Amino acid sequence: MKTTETNDPRTRLAQDLAISVAGALREDLEQQERVILVLSGGSTPKPFMQALSVLELDWSRVDITLADERWVPTDHDDSNDRFVRTNMMINAAANARFHPLVNDEQTPEAGAGEVGERLAGLAWPASVVVLGMGGDGHTASLFPDSEQLNDGLESEAVVIAARAPSVGQPRISLTRDRLMQSRRRYLHLNGADKKSVLAQAMAGSDRQELPIRAFLDAPLALYWAP
Numbered sequence: 001m002k003t004t005e006t007n008d009p010r011t012r013l014a015q016d017l018a019i020s021v022a023g024a025l026r027e028d029l030e031q032q033e034r035v036i037l038v039l040s041g042g043s044t045p046k047p048f049m050q051a052l053s054v055l056e057l058d059w060s061r062v063d064i065t066l067a068d069e070r071w072v073p074t075d076h077d078d079s080n081d082r083f084v085r086t087n088m089m090i091n092a093a094a095n096a097r098f099h100p101l102v103n104d105e106q107t108p109e110a111g112a113g114e115v116g117e118r119l120a121g122l123a124w125p126a127s128v129v130v131l132g133m134g135g136d137g138h139t140a141s142l143f144p145d146s147e148q149l150n151d152g153l154e155s156e157a158v159v160i161a162a163r164a165p166s167v168g169q170p171r172i173s174l175t176r177d178r179l180m181q182s183r184r185r186y187l188h189l190n191g192a193d194k195k196s197v198l199a200q201a202m203a204g205s206d207r208q209e210l211p212i213r214a215f216l217d218a219p220l221a222l223y224w225a226p
């Protein structure tokens with residue numbers, strides 16, 4: 001793929017990450033009928049998703065899902081479902097299958113059972129999981145101030161419902177156990193603030209304090225730009 005020439009380090013990083021992820025998907029598609037790509041929401045992934053969406057591979061055999069979701073309607077501005085459909089399920093990647101983390105239940109607690117059963121039927125382990133990180137060291141919807149954090153870190157369920165005072169909406173998140181059922185994990189983040197939070201995470205071990213630590217005891221490809 002000829003990446004569009006750019007001097008912006010974050011755009012170049014996003015393009016590099018897209019090339020790496022596409023290579024991983026192509027590699028696994030040579031070995032198995034279907035592959036799973038797990039993406040995070042937020043704002044960082046947008047240029048990465050758009051760069052990945054134009055790359056050529058057999059997208060019809062790729063199952064795309066989310067590391068977490070806000071339990072809002074899929075046309076809501078904060079919906080990761082909407083974010084992925086707008087930025088990822090386009091161009092060549094429009095042929096992939098997207099598996100939402102929401103359903104018609106009113107709460108994630110009511111909906112998590114169906115979501116978990118539906119996702120469990122995909123071809124785990126995932127080929128690729130792309131994680132982000134918040135300034136509080138959260139990843140997916142595993143938040144330091146969430147009463148469900150321990151469940152998210154310890155449970156063998158596919159997903160958990162999660163709520164936290166620091167976030168506006170109820171969430172649903174893949175558990176650490178499920179996110180670790182992946183051949184390759186990437187952490188994609190930008191900026192000096194997140195770099196220092198990650199450095200703090202690497203210097204300690206308390207996962208309750210900085211949940212990203214739960215992903216630092218196994219290979220994790222770090223994609224960071226200033």
Ligand SMILES: O=C(O)[C@H](O)[C@@H](O)[C@H](O)[C@H](O)COP(=O)(O)O
Pocket residue numbers: 040041042043044045067068069070080131132133134138139140141
């Ligand atoms: O739904 C979400 O918000 C994400 O899955 C979340 O875990 C995200 O990766 C971090 O909050 C970083 O978000 P930014 O990329 O917007 O900083």
